[in-house]
Amino acid sequence: MTMESDSGESTFVAHVSSPAMTINVLDNPVWHALAGPHRHHAIGRGAARHYARDIAPFSAILHPSDQAYADLAEDLPVGTEARLFRPTEEPLPAGWEDLGRFPMLQMxxxxxxxxxxxxxxxxxxxxxxxxxxxxxxxxxxxxxxxxxxxxxxxxxxxxxxxxxxxxxxxxxxxxxxxxxxxxxxxxxxxxxxxxxxxxxxxxxxxxxxxxxxxxxxxxxxxxxxxxxxxxxxxxxxxxxxxxxx
The missing domain is CATH 3.40.630.30 (Gcn5-related N-acetyltransferase (GNAT))
Incomplete structure:
Protein backbone atom coordinates (compact mmCIF):
# COMPACT_ATOMS: atom_id res chain seq x y z
CA MET A 1 0.00 0.00 0.00
CA THR A 2 1.42 3.40 -0.89
CA MET A 3 0.67 6.47 1.15
CA GLU A 4 2.01 9.96 1.70
CA SER A 5 3.74 11.14 4.85
CA ASP A 6 3.21 14.53 6.51
CA SER A 7 6.20 15.82 4.57
CA GLY A 8 4.73 14.64 1.28
CA GLU A 9 7.33 11.90 0.90
CA SER A 10 6.16 8.74 -0.80
CA THR A 11 6.12 5.78 1.58
CA PHE A 12 5.20 2.12 1.40
CA VAL A 13 3.70 0.16 4.27
CA ALA A 14 4.31 -3.58 4.40
CA HIS A 15 4.38 -6.36 6.97
CA VAL A 16 7.35 -8.57 7.76
CA SER A 17 6.53 -11.03 10.53
CA SER A 18 3.87 -8.86 12.18
CA PRO A 19 5.09 -5.27 12.68
CA ALA A 20 4.31 -2.68 10.00
CA MET A 21 7.28 -1.07 8.32
CA THR A 22 7.26 2.29 6.56
CA ILE A 23 9.83 1.99 3.81
CA ASN A 24 10.66 5.37 2.38
CA VAL A 25 14.36 4.44 2.25
CA LEU A 26 13.56 2.85 -1.10
CA ASP A 27 12.86 6.27 -2.62
CA ASN A 28 16.62 6.96 -2.43
CA PRO A 29 18.10 3.47 -2.24
CA VAL A 30 21.73 4.14 -3.14
CA TRP A 31 22.02 6.89 -0.53
CA HIS A 32 20.48 4.76 2.20
CA ALA A 33 22.72 1.82 1.28
CA LEU A 34 25.91 3.89 1.39
CA ALA A 35 24.86 5.78 4.51
CA GLY A 36 23.72 2.54 6.18
CA PRO A 37 24.56 -1.14 5.66
CA HIS A 38 27.14 -0.41 2.93
CA ARG A 39 28.82 2.52 4.66
CA HIS A 40 32.11 0.58 4.62
CA HIS A 41 31.98 0.75 0.80
CA ALA A 42 31.15 4.48 0.71
CA ILE A 43 33.33 7.15 -0.86
CA GLY A 44 32.25 10.76 -0.43
CA ARG A 45 31.46 13.63 1.87
CA GLY A 46 28.61 15.82 3.04
CA ALA A 47 25.42 15.08 1.12
CA ALA A 48 27.01 12.82 -1.53
CA ARG A 49 28.27 9.23 -1.68
CA HIS A 50 29.72 6.88 -4.31
CA TYR A 51 30.58 3.23 -4.70
CA ALA A 52 34.00 2.41 -6.11
CA ARG A 53 33.31 1.92 -9.80
CA ASP A 54 34.51 -1.68 -9.90
CA ILE A 55 31.93 -2.48 -7.20
CA ALA A 56 28.93 -0.57 -8.60
CA PRO A 57 28.78 2.46 -10.92
CA PHE A 58 26.33 4.36 -8.71
CA SER A 59 26.40 7.63 -6.81
CA ALA A 60 23.84 9.27 -4.55
CA ILE A 61 22.82 12.59 -3.06
CA LEU A 62 20.77 13.03 0.07
CA HIS A 63 18.68 15.75 -1.59
CA PRO A 64 18.97 17.89 -4.75
CA SER A 65 20.83 21.09 -3.85
CA ASP A 66 23.82 23.06 -5.08
CA GLN A 67 25.82 21.90 -2.06
CA ALA A 68 24.92 18.25 -2.63
CA TYR A 69 26.12 18.47 -6.24
CA ALA A 70 29.29 20.27 -5.12
CA ASP A 71 29.93 17.39 -2.71
CA LEU A 72 29.14 14.91 -5.49
CA ALA A 73 31.70 16.45 -7.85
CA GLU A 74 34.51 16.34 -5.29
CA ASP A 75 34.99 12.57 -5.37
CA LEU A 76 34.04 11.75 -8.96
CA PRO A 77 37.05 10.70 -11.05
CA VAL A 78 37.68 13.17 -13.88
CA GLY A 79 35.45 12.43 -16.87
CA THR A 80 33.25 10.00 -14.91
CA GLU A 81 29.48 10.43 -14.74
CA ALA A 82 27.36 10.18 -11.62
CA ARG A 83 24.57 7.63 -12.06
CA LEU A 84 21.81 8.63 -9.67
CA PHE A 85 18.59 6.83 -8.68
CA ARG A 86 16.21 9.71 -7.98
CA PRO A 87 12.49 9.83 -7.07
CA THR A 88 11.72 12.26 -9.91
CA GLU A 89 13.31 13.88 -12.95
CA GLU A 90 15.06 16.76 -11.19
CA PRO A 91 16.41 19.99 -12.76
CA LEU A 92 20.00 19.92 -13.98
CA PRO A 93 22.20 21.97 -11.63
CA ALA A 94 24.50 24.68 -12.94
CA GLY A 95 27.91 23.40 -13.98
CA TRP A 96 26.68 19.92 -14.85
CA GLU A 97 25.82 18.25 -18.15
CA ASP A 98 23.02 15.75 -18.77
CA LEU A 99 24.27 12.52 -20.34
CA GLY A 100 20.95 10.67 -20.30
CA ARG A 101 18.03 9.57 -18.20
CA PHE A 102 15.59 6.70 -18.16
CA PRO A 103 12.81 5.37 -15.92
CA MET A 104 13.22 2.28 -13.78
CA LEU A 105 10.46 0.36 -12.04
CA GLN A 106 11.06 -0.62 -8.45
CA MET A 107 9.37 -3.86 -7.39
Missing part, protein backbone atom coordinates in the same frame (compact mmCIF):
# COMPACT_ATOMS: atom_id res chain seq x y z
CA UNK A 108 9.05 -5.20 -3.83
CA UNK A 109 8.03 -8.63 -2.53
CA UNK A 110 6.17 -8.92 0.77
CA UNK A 111 5.49 -12.67 0.91
CA UNK A 112 7.65 -15.77 0.88
CA UNK A 113 7.47 -17.60 -2.47
CA UNK A 114 6.49 -21.20 -2.87
CA UNK A 115 9.25 -23.61 -3.82
CA UNK A 116 12.87 -22.56 -3.70
CA UNK A 117 14.29 -25.91 -2.61
CA UNK A 118 16.14 -26.74 -5.82
CA UNK A 119 19.90 -27.26 -5.75
CA UNK A 120 21.94 -24.13 -6.41
CA UNK A 121 25.59 -23.24 -5.80
CA UNK A 122 27.04 -20.40 -3.77
CA UNK A 123 29.37 -18.26 -5.87
CA UNK A 124 32.53 -16.66 -4.52
CA UNK A 125 35.49 -14.64 -5.72
CA UNK A 126 36.91 -17.89 -7.06
CA UNK A 127 34.13 -17.84 -9.66
CA UNK A 128 34.68 -14.21 -10.73
CA UNK A 129 35.85 -15.08 -14.25
CA UNK A 130 32.81 -17.28 -14.93
CA UNK A 131 30.48 -14.63 -13.51
CA UNK A 132 31.98 -11.89 -15.68
CA UNK A 133 31.80 -14.14 -18.76
CA UNK A 134 28.09 -14.78 -18.13
CA UNK A 135 27.40 -11.09 -17.57
CA UNK A 136 29.11 -10.26 -20.87
CA UNK A 137 26.82 -12.70 -22.67
CA UNK A 138 23.53 -12.04 -20.87
CA UNK A 139 23.87 -8.27 -20.23
CA UNK A 140 21.82 -8.03 -17.00
CA UNK A 141 23.11 -4.55 -16.16
CA UNK A 142 26.11 -3.11 -14.32
CA UNK A 143 28.38 -5.74 -12.79
CA UNK A 144 32.03 -5.23 -11.93
CA UNK A 145 34.94 -7.29 -10.72
CA UNK A 146 34.17 -6.52 -7.06
CA UNK A 147 30.36 -6.42 -7.24
CA UNK A 148 30.14 -9.81 -5.43
CA UNK A 149 31.47 -8.08 -2.30
CA UNK A 150 28.02 -6.54 -1.85
CA UNK A 151 26.18 -9.74 -0.92
CA UNK A 152 25.42 -13.37 -1.64
CA UNK A 153 25.52 -14.68 -5.22
CA UNK A 154 24.05 -17.98 -6.31
CA UNK A 155 24.49 -19.90 -9.53
CA UNK A 156 23.47 -22.93 -11.54
CA UNK A 157 26.20 -24.85 -13.32
CA UNK A 158 26.35 -27.44 -16.07
CA UNK A 159 29.74 -29.02 -15.74
CA UNK A 160 32.23 -26.17 -15.61
CA UNK A 161 29.93 -23.69 -17.36
CA UNK A 162 27.89 -21.18 -15.35
CA UNK A 163 24.37 -21.24 -16.82
CA UNK A 164 22.63 -18.73 -14.56
CA UNK A 165 23.24 -16.48 -11.59
CA UNK A 166 21.60 -13.92 -9.34
CA UNK A 167 22.67 -12.07 -6.25
CA UNK A 168 22.32 -9.23 -3.76
CA UNK A 169 23.43 -5.69 -4.57
CA UNK A 170 22.03 -2.68 -2.68
CA UNK A 171 21.27 -3.27 0.99
CA UNK A 172 19.24 -0.64 2.84
CA UNK A 173 17.72 -0.87 6.32
CA UNK A 174 15.22 -3.74 6.27
CA UNK A 175 15.61 -4.47 2.56
CA UNK A 176 17.94 -6.13 0.08
CA UNK A 177 18.04 -5.64 -3.69
CA UNK A 178 18.23 -8.67 -5.97
CA UNK A 179 20.35 -8.03 -9.03
CA UNK A 180 22.51 -9.53 -11.81
CA UNK A 181 19.68 -11.96 -12.56
CA UNK A 182 20.82 -13.54 -15.80
CA UNK A 183 20.80 -16.77 -17.78
CA UNK A 184 23.12 -17.97 -20.54
CA UNK A 185 21.36 -17.48 -23.91
CA UNK A 186 21.54 -21.23 -24.60
CA UNK A 187 19.88 -22.10 -21.27
CA UNK A 188 16.90 -19.75 -21.27
CA UNK A 189 13.34 -20.98 -20.84
CA UNK A 190 14.27 -23.68 -18.32
CA UNK A 191 13.26 -21.84 -15.15
CA UNK A 192 16.78 -21.11 -13.91
CA UNK A 193 16.11 -17.44 -13.12
CA UNK A 194 12.98 -18.29 -11.12
CA UNK A 195 14.87 -20.91 -9.09
CA UNK A 196 17.59 -18.44 -8.14
CA UNK A 197 15.25 -15.55 -7.37
CA UNK A 198 13.03 -17.74 -5.18
CA UNK A 199 16.07 -18.91 -3.20
CA UNK A 200 17.30 -15.33 -2.69
CA UNK A 201 13.81 -14.23 -1.66
CA UNK A 202 13.69 -16.97 0.97
CA UNK A 203 17.10 -15.96 2.29
CA UNK A 204 15.95 -12.34 2.52
CA UNK A 205 12.81 -13.21 4.45
CA UNK A 206 14.79 -15.49 6.77
CA UNK A 207 16.98 -12.46 7.47
CA UNK A 208 13.83 -10.36 8.12
CA UNK A 209 14.46 -8.25 5.02
CA UNK A 210 12.12 -7.40 2.16
CA UNK A 211 13.58 -8.25 -1.25
CA UNK A 212 13.28 -5.61 -3.95
CA UNK A 213 14.63 -5.15 -7.46
CA UNK A 214 14.74 -2.74 -10.37
CA UNK A 215 13.62 -3.44 -13.92
CA UNK A 216 13.14 -1.41 -17.09
CA UNK A 217 9.45 -0.64 -17.82
CA UNK A 218 9.74 -2.17 -21.30
CA UNK A 219 11.10 -5.50 -20.05
CA UNK A 220 7.72 -7.20 -19.92
CA UNK A 221 8.99 -10.81 -19.67
CA UNK A 222 11.03 -9.94 -16.57
CA UNK A 223 8.18 -7.96 -15.00
CA UNK A 224 5.78 -10.85 -15.59
CA UNK A 225 8.23 -13.32 -14.03
CA UNK A 226 8.77 -11.14 -10.97
CA UNK A 227 5.02 -10.66 -10.50
CA UNK A 228 4.57 -14.42 -10.68
CA UNK A 229 7.19 -14.81 -7.95
CA UNK A 230 5.43 -12.34 -5.66
CA UNK A 231 6.89 -8.93 -6.51
CA UNK A 232 4.66 -5.92 -7.08
CA UNK A 233 5.52 -2.56 -8.58
CA UNK A 234 6.08 -0.04 -5.81
CA UNK A 235 6.99 3.05 -7.82
CA UNK A 236 8.96 4.43 -10.73
CA UNK A 237 12.39 5.97 -10.18
CA UNK A 238 14.47 8.03 -12.59
CA UNK A 239 18.05 7.07 -13.34
CA UNK A 240 19.97 10.26 -14.14
CA UNK A 241 23.43 10.27 -15.73
CA UNK A 242 25.16 13.57 -14.98
CA UNK A 243 28.73 14.83 -15.16
CA UNK A 244 30.45 18.02 -14.02
CA UNK A 245 31.39 20.29 -16.92
Missing amino acids: VATRTPEGGGEAVSTLSSAHAAAMLDLVALAQPGPFGRRTPLLGRYLGIWKGDRLLAMAGERLRVPGHVELSAICVHPEARGQGHAAILVRRLMRLAFENEELPFLHVRPDNRPAIDLYRHLGFEIRRELMVLWRRPR
Whole structure:
Protein backbone atom coordinates (compact mmCIF):
# COMPACT_ATOMS: atom_id res chain seq x y z
CA MET A 1 0.00 0.00 0.00
CA THR A 2 1.42 3.40 -0.89
CA MET A 3 0.67 6.47 1.15
CA GLU A 4 2.01 9.96 1.70
CA SER A 5 3.74 11.14 4.85
CA ASP A 6 3.21 14.53 6.51
CA SER A 7 6.20 15.82 4.57
CA GLY A 8 4.73 14.64 1.28
CA GLU A 9 7.33 11.90 0.90
CA SER A 10 6.16 8.74 -0.80
CA THR A 11 6.12 5.78 1.58
CA PHE A 12 5.20 2.12 1.40
CA VAL A 13 3.70 0.16 4.27
CA ALA A 14 4.31 -3.58 4.40
CA HIS A 15 4.38 -6.36 6.97
CA VAL A 16 7.35 -8.57 7.76
CA SER A 17 6.53 -11.03 10.53
CA SER A 18 3.87 -8.86 12.18
CA PRO A 19 5.09 -5.27 12.68
CA ALA A 20 4.31 -2.68 10.00
CA MET A 21 7.28 -1.07 8.32
CA THR A 22 7.26 2.29 6.56
CA ILE A 23 9.83 1.99 3.81
CA ASN A 24 10.66 5.37 2.38
CA VAL A 25 14.36 4.44 2.25
CA LEU A 26 13.56 2.85 -1.10
CA ASP A 27 12.86 6.27 -2.62
CA ASN A 28 16.62 6.96 -2.43
CA PRO A 29 18.10 3.47 -2.24
CA VAL A 30 21.73 4.14 -3.14
CA TRP A 31 22.02 6.89 -0.53
CA HIS A 32 20.48 4.76 2.20
CA ALA A 33 22.72 1.82 1.28
CA LEU A 34 25.91 3.89 1.39
CA ALA A 35 24.86 5.78 4.51
CA GLY A 36 23.72 2.54 6.18
CA PRO A 37 24.56 -1.14 5.66
CA HIS A 38 27.14 -0.41 2.93
CA ARG A 39 28.82 2.52 4.66
CA HIS A 40 32.11 0.58 4.62
CA HIS A 41 31.98 0.75 0.80
CA ALA A 42 31.15 4.48 0.71
CA ILE A 43 33.33 7.15 -0.86
CA GLY A 44 32.25 10.76 -0.43
CA ARG A 45 31.46 13.63 1.87
CA GLY A 46 28.61 15.82 3.04
CA ALA A 47 25.42 15.08 1.12
CA ALA A 48 27.01 12.82 -1.53
CA ARG A 49 28.27 9.23 -1.68
CA HIS A 50 29.72 6.88 -4.31
CA TYR A 51 30.58 3.23 -4.70
CA ALA A 52 34.00 2.41 -6.11
CA ARG A 53 33.31 1.92 -9.80
CA ASP A 54 34.51 -1.68 -9.90
CA ILE A 55 31.93 -2.48 -7.20
CA ALA A 56 28.93 -0.57 -8.60
CA PRO A 57 28.78 2.46 -10.92
CA PHE A 58 26.33 4.36 -8.71
CA SER A 59 26.40 7.63 -6.81
CA ALA A 60 23.84 9.27 -4.55
CA ILE A 61 22.82 12.59 -3.06
CA LEU A 62 20.77 13.03 0.07
CA HIS A 63 18.68 15.75 -1.59
CA PRO A 64 18.97 17.89 -4.75
CA SER A 65 20.83 21.09 -3.85
CA ASP A 66 23.82 23.06 -5.08
CA GLN A 67 25.82 21.90 -2.06
CA ALA A 68 24.92 18.25 -2.63
CA TYR A 69 26.12 18.47 -6.24
CA ALA A 70 29.29 20.27 -5.12
CA ASP A 71 29.93 17.39 -2.71
CA LEU A 72 29.14 14.91 -5.49
CA ALA A 73 31.70 16.45 -7.85
CA GLU A 74 34.51 16.34 -5.29
CA ASP A 75 34.99 12.57 -5.37
CA LEU A 76 34.04 11.75 -8.96
CA PRO A 77 37.05 10.70 -11.05
CA VAL A 78 37.68 13.17 -13.88
CA GLY A 79 35.45 12.43 -16.87
CA THR A 80 33.25 10.00 -14.91
CA GLU A 81 29.48 10.43 -14.74
CA ALA A 82 27.36 10.18 -11.62
CA ARG A 83 24.57 7.63 -12.06
CA LEU A 84 21.81 8.63 -9.67
CA PHE A 85 18.59 6.83 -8.68
CA ARG A 86 16.21 9.71 -7.98
CA PRO A 87 12.49 9.83 -7.07
CA THR A 88 11.72 12.26 -9.91
CA GLU A 89 13.31 13.88 -12.95
CA GLU A 90 15.06 16.76 -11.19
CA PRO A 91 16.41 19.99 -12.76
CA LEU A 92 20.00 19.92 -13.98
CA PRO A 93 22.20 21.97 -11.63
CA ALA A 94 24.50 24.68 -12.94
CA GLY A 95 27.91 23.40 -13.98
CA TRP A 96 26.68 19.92 -14.85
CA GLU A 97 25.82 18.25 -18.15
CA ASP A 98 23.02 15.75 -18.77
CA LEU A 99 24.27 12.52 -20.34
CA GLY A 100 20.95 10.67 -20.30
CA ARG A 101 18.03 9.57 -18.20
CA PHE A 102 15.59 6.70 -18.16
CA PRO A 103 12.81 5.37 -15.92
CA MET A 104 13.22 2.28 -13.78
CA LEU A 105 10.46 0.36 -12.04
CA GLN A 106 11.06 -0.62 -8.45
CA MET A 107 9.37 -3.86 -7.39
CA VAL A 108 9.05 -5.20 -3.83
CA ALA A 109 8.03 -8.63 -2.53
CA THR A 110 6.17 -8.92 0.77
CA ARG A 111 5.49 -12.67 0.91
CA THR A 112 7.65 -15.77 0.88
CA PRO A 113 7.47 -17.60 -2.47
CA GLU A 114 6.49 -21.20 -2.87
CA GLY A 115 9.25 -23.61 -3.82
CA GLY A 116 12.87 -22.56 -3.70
CA GLY A 117 14.29 -25.91 -2.61
CA GLU A 118 16.14 -26.74 -5.82
CA ALA A 119 19.90 -27.26 -5.75
CA VAL A 120 21.94 -24.13 -6.41
CA SER A 121 25.59 -23.24 -5.80
CA THR A 122 27.04 -20.40 -3.77
CA LEU A 123 29.37 -18.26 -5.87
CA SER A 124 32.53 -16.66 -4.52
CA SER A 125 35.49 -14.64 -5.72
CA ALA A 126 36.91 -17.89 -7.06
CA HIS A 127 34.13 -17.84 -9.66
CA ALA A 128 34.68 -14.21 -10.73
CA ALA A 129 35.85 -15.08 -14.25
CA ALA A 130 32.81 -17.28 -14.93
CA MET A 131 30.48 -14.63 -13.51
CA LEU A 132 31.98 -11.89 -15.68
CA ASP A 133 31.80 -14.14 -18.76
CA LEU A 134 28.09 -14.78 -18.13
CA VAL A 135 27.40 -11.09 -17.57
CA ALA A 136 29.11 -10.26 -20.87
CA LEU A 137 26.82 -12.70 -22.67
CA ALA A 138 23.53 -12.04 -20.87
CA GLN A 139 23.87 -8.27 -20.23
CA PRO A 140 21.82 -8.03 -17.00
CA GLY A 141 23.11 -4.55 -16.16
CA PRO A 142 26.11 -3.11 -14.32
CA PHE A 143 28.38 -5.74 -12.79
CA GLY A 144 32.03 -5.23 -11.93
CA ARG A 145 34.94 -7.29 -10.72
CA ARG A 146 34.17 -6.52 -7.06
CA THR A 147 30.36 -6.42 -7.24
CA PRO A 148 30.14 -9.81 -5.43
CA LEU A 149 31.47 -8.08 -2.30
CA LEU A 150 28.02 -6.54 -1.85
CA GLY A 151 26.18 -9.74 -0.92
CA ARG A 152 25.42 -13.37 -1.64
CA TYR A 153 25.52 -14.68 -5.22
CA LEU A 154 24.05 -17.98 -6.31
CA GLY A 155 24.49 -19.90 -9.53
CA ILE A 156 23.47 -22.93 -11.54
CA TRP A 157 26.20 -24.85 -13.32
CA LYS A 158 26.35 -27.44 -16.07
CA GLY A 159 29.74 -29.02 -15.74
CA ASP A 160 32.23 -26.17 -15.61
CA ARG A 161 29.93 -23.69 -17.36
CA LEU A 162 27.89 -21.18 -15.35
CA LEU A 163 24.37 -21.24 -16.82
CA ALA A 164 22.63 -18.73 -14.56
CA MET A 165 23.24 -16.48 -11.59
CA ALA A 166 21.60 -13.92 -9.34
CA GLY A 167 22.67 -12.07 -6.25
CA GLU A 168 22.32 -9.23 -3.76
CA ARG A 169 23.43 -5.69 -4.57
CA LEU A 170 22.03 -2.68 -2.68
CA ARG A 171 21.27 -3.27 0.99
CA VAL A 172 19.24 -0.64 2.84
CA PRO A 173 17.72 -0.87 6.32
CA GLY A 174 15.22 -3.74 6.27
CA HIS A 175 15.61 -4.47 2.56
CA VAL A 176 17.94 -6.13 0.08
CA GLU A 177 18.04 -5.64 -3.69
CA LEU A 178 18.23 -8.67 -5.97
CA SER A 179 20.35 -8.03 -9.03
CA ALA A 180 22.51 -9.53 -11.81
CA ILE A 181 19.68 -11.96 -12.56
CA CYS A 182 20.82 -13.54 -15.80
CA VAL A 183 20.80 -16.77 -17.78
CA HIS A 184 23.12 -17.97 -20.54
CA PRO A 185 21.36 -17.48 -23.91
CA GLU A 186 21.54 -21.23 -24.60
CA ALA A 187 19.88 -22.10 -21.27
CA ARG A 188 16.90 -19.75 -21.27
CA GLY A 189 13.34 -20.98 -20.84
CA GLN A 190 14.27 -23.68 -18.32
CA GLY A 191 13.26 -21.84 -15.15
CA HIS A 192 16.78 -21.11 -13.91
CA ALA A 193 16.11 -17.44 -13.12
CA ALA A 194 12.98 -18.29 -11.12
CA ILE A 195 14.87 -20.91 -9.09
CA LEU A 196 17.59 -18.44 -8.14
CA VAL A 197 15.25 -15.55 -7.37
CA ARG A 198 13.03 -17.74 -5.18
CA ARG A 199 16.07 -18.91 -3.20
CA LEU A 200 17.30 -15.33 -2.69
CA MET A 201 13.81 -14.23 -1.66
CA ARG A 202 13.69 -16.97 0.97
CA LEU A 203 17.10 -15.96 2.29
CA ALA A 204 15.95 -12.34 2.52
CA PHE A 205 12.81 -13.21 4.45
CA GLU A 206 14.79 -15.49 6.77
CA ASN A 207 16.98 -12.46 7.47
CA GLU A 208 13.83 -10.36 8.12
CA GLU A 209 14.46 -8.25 5.02
CA LEU A 210 12.12 -7.40 2.16
CA PRO A 211 13.58 -8.25 -1.25
CA PHE A 212 13.28 -5.61 -3.95
CA LEU A 213 14.63 -5.15 -7.46
CA HIS A 214 14.74 -2.74 -10.37
CA VAL A 215 13.62 -3.44 -13.92
CA ARG A 216 13.14 -1.41 -17.09
CA PRO A 217 9.45 -0.64 -17.82
CA ASP A 218 9.74 -2.17 -21.30
CA ASN A 219 11.10 -5.50 -20.05
CA ARG A 220 7.72 -7.20 -19.92
CA PRO A 221 8.99 -10.81 -19.67
CA ALA A 222 11.03 -9.94 -16.57
CA ILE A 223 8.18 -7.96 -15.00
CA ASP A 224 5.78 -10.85 -15.59
CA LEU A 225 8.23 -13.32 -14.03
CA TYR A 226 8.77 -11.14 -10.97
CA ARG A 227 5.02 -10.66 -10.50
CA HIS A 228 4.57 -14.42 -10.68
CA LEU A 229 7.19 -14.81 -7.95
CA GLY A 230 5.43 -12.34 -5.66
CA PHE A 231 6.89 -8.93 -6.51
CA GLU A 232 4.66 -5.92 -7.08
CA ILE A 233 5.52 -2.56 -8.58
CA ARG A 234 6.08 -0.04 -5.81
CA ARG A 235 6.99 3.05 -7.82
CA GLU A 236 8.96 4.43 -10.73
CA LEU A 237 12.39 5.97 -10.18
CA MET A 238 14.47 8.03 -12.59
CA VAL A 239 18.05 7.07 -13.34
CA LEU A 240 19.97 10.26 -14.14
CA TRP A 241 23.43 10.27 -15.73
CA ARG A 242 25.16 13.57 -14.98
CA ARG A 243 28.73 14.83 -15.16
CA PRO A 244 30.45 18.02 -14.02
CA ARG A 245 31.39 20.29 -16.92
